[in-house]
Amino acid sequence: MSVRGKVIKYGNNVDTDVIIPARYLNTTDKQQLASHCMEDIDNTFVKRVQKGDIMVAGKNFGCGSSREHAPIAIKESGISLVIAKDFARIFYRNSINIGLPIIECAEASEQINEGDEVEADFEKGIIINHTQNREYRIEPFPEFIRKIINAGGLIEAVNKGMLND
Amino acid sequence: MKAMTMTQKILAAHAGLESVAAGQLILAKTDMVLGNDITSPVAINEYKKINVKSVFDKDKIALVMDHFAPNKDIQAAQQCKLCRTFSDDNQISNFYDTGDMGVEHALLPEKGLVTSGDIVVGADSHTCTYGALGAFSTGVGSTDMACAMATGKAWFKVPSAICFNLKGKLNSYVSGKDVILHIIGMIGVSGALYKSMEFKGPGLKNLTIDDRLCMANMAIEAGAKNGIFEVDDITKTYLHSVGAKEPVVYKADKNAQYDETYDIDLSTIQSTVAFPHLPENARTFDNIPEIKIDQVVIGSCTNGRLSDLIIAAKIMKGRKVAKRVRTIIIPATQKIYLEAMELGLLKIFIDSGCAVSTPTCGPCLGGHMGILAKGERAVATTNRNFVGRMGHPESEVYLASPEVAAASAILGRIAQPLDVIKKGE
Numbered sequence A: 001m002s003v004r005g006k007v008i009k010y011g012n013n014v015d016t017d018v019i020i021p022a023r024y025l026n027t028t029d030k031q032q033l034a035s036h037c038m039e040d041i042d043n044t045f046v047k048r049v050q051k052g053d054i055m056v057a058g059k060n061f062g063c064g065s066s067r068e069h070a071p072i073a074i075k076e077s078g079i080s081l082v083i084a085k086d087f088a089r090i091f092y093r094n095s096i097n098i099g100l101p102i103i104e105c106a107e108a109s110e111q112i113n114e115g116d117e118v119e120a121d122f123e124k125g126i127i128i129n130h131t132q133n134r135e136y137r138i139e140p141f142p143e144f145i146r147k148i149i150n151a152g153g154l155i156e157a158v159n160k161g162m163l164n165d
Numbered sequence B: 001m002k003a004m005t006m007t008q009k010i011l012a013a014h015a016g017l018e019s020v021a022a023g024q025l026i027l028a029k030t031d032m033v034l035g036n037d038i039t040s041p042v043a044i045n046e047y048k049k050i051n052v053k054s055v056f057d058k059d060k061i062a063l064v065m066d067h068f069a070p071n072k073d074i075q076a077a078q079q080c081k082l083c084r085t086f087s088d089d090n091q092i093s094n095f096y097d098t099g100d101m102g103v104e105h106a107l108l109p110e111k112g113l114v115t116s117g118d119i120v121v122g123a124d125s126h127t128c129t130y131g132a133l134g135a136f137s138t139g140v141g142s143t144d145m146a147c148a149m150a151t152g153k154a155w156f157k158v159p160s161a162i163c164f165n166l167k168g169k170l171n172s173y174v175s176g177k178d179v180i181l182h183i184i185g186m187i188g189v190s191g192a193l194y195k196s197m198e199f200k201g202p203g204l205k206n207l208t209i210d211d212r213l214c215m216a217n218m219a220i221e222a223g224a225k226n227g228i229f230e231v232d233d234i235t236k237t238y239l240h241s242v243g244a245k246e247p248v249v250y251k252a253d254k255n256a257q258y259d260e261t262y263d264i265d266l267s268t269i270q271s272t273v274a275f276p277h278l279p280e281n282a283r284t285f286d287n288i289p290e291i292k293i294d295q296v297v298i299g300s301c302t303n304g305r306l307s308d309l310i311i312a313a314k315i316m317k318g319r320k321v322a323k324r325v326r327t328i329i330i331p332a333t334q335k336i337y338l339e340a341m342e343l344g345l346l347k348i349f350i351d352s353g354c355a356v357s358t359p360t361c362g363p364c365l366g367g368h369m370g371i372l373a374k375g376e377r378a379v380a381t382t383n384r385n386f387v388g389r390m391g392h393p394e395s396e397v398y399l400a401s402p403e404v405a406a407a408s409a410i411l412g413r414i415a416q417p418l419d420v421i422k423k424g425e
Ligand code: SF4
Pocket: B066, B067, B103, B104, B105, B124, B126, B300, B301, B302, B360, B361, B364, B365, B382, B383
């Protein structure tokens, strides 16, 4: 699987309260959530994000609450991939469970700039920055997590009997 | 067999494995699955997509309507209704709504629903609170919650651990909140990312269950997967008093590997405040200028327990909160509310000019019951001070202990308890 898009970039410690503020959590409607995505740190995000865009950020992305509304809002807004130096752990597992691709890569997180055209190929384990002509190797997911991703998320994995003894 | 940490032992036992090692991915049985009025609706919708006829165990699921309850608007009411219907349909024994609910992480221990050695997963990041009782408990997402409700299992990456070796005794008017803010200030908001924080050492005997619950509660604020306290007589006495299941005690192996070990002398901890907008911006009063405030909130799963209210009332008794400081007291559960009433604390608060609320998360997450306007500042005993957490994106939250919050309410600025109370009080 591979994705390609323009980069929207943020800094360190992007928390779930800014990804989707709690005042909007009185709904589970995905599009409504997406319509407020990132608004407390970047009220231009919703207007400029395009399907396929890639979000790049620094360390500890998604820290804070366990709200799955956060990766849902990002995914629903059209973002195809989040690259960060590292992720807060609940955000990490939520993304995998709902099928939002995420990659930890310190170098890419530092060097990729806002607006760059970036492509990632998960099978080949590579990120290509077409604007800067640079490539980064990425760690493949462990087998267990790959199974969840390939199943299309945790629910599907359960339905396929993956969590049975 | 490899030496294991306390967390690793609990995980191994619940995965049916003799041992586990850091980094290993496992499927483990859960003893309790928790959700609230924000995360459960998402989980219930996901649960319905799973091919099962019933939940794995109706007694091992807890649904607590605490965030936007009593329902703050129509949408919140719809969400709670969805949870209520689901609970009725599945005969969930631990469904708590307005009237018997409390803030989830104060409620579950109080109801005896968690014991040492348990695995608890909750679709709420502060599920890590129950590590205070020697359980492995951790926050997960709604999809995890849905699958755990269906199968009684969850997947985990076995964490490595940081050891906090505590010694000494806290000074008066210093409490667990100051210790954990100090620790987060020291290691940072991602200092324990993916890891366990294990608390042990001779200082444990000087920490009450409430101190420990408060400290474990904020493990997530250092990025940790869980915080966990070694089980001792204080834990066992507490578990017995709330009628919890017989504890199963796991102890880290003597030669267990820790990524780091910190020695902390509790007697050196001072009143600590985390400045906006990260819990790691911890400062002590030698480094705090005069900062005027508009609101004080004493409550939440971090510091809404009876001992928190007792100490706040002690500081406020016979004094008035400063003019233009809205002071909101939120006992975390109905039981705490009632006990506070019986002890006369509510009268002290109301005489001082505070508002006392029914249990709710309310302002902690900027939900309702005390939202900040642009440019306003609050001192709160809650656990997060991110941008916009308590209201307007340009408002500010300063995290502190109930002692500091009470003193700040009286003086109208961020203040330490000793600025208010007389010597020997
Ligand atoms: S009191 Fe605050 S931190 Fe605790 S569960 Fe409620 S919203 Fe979350």
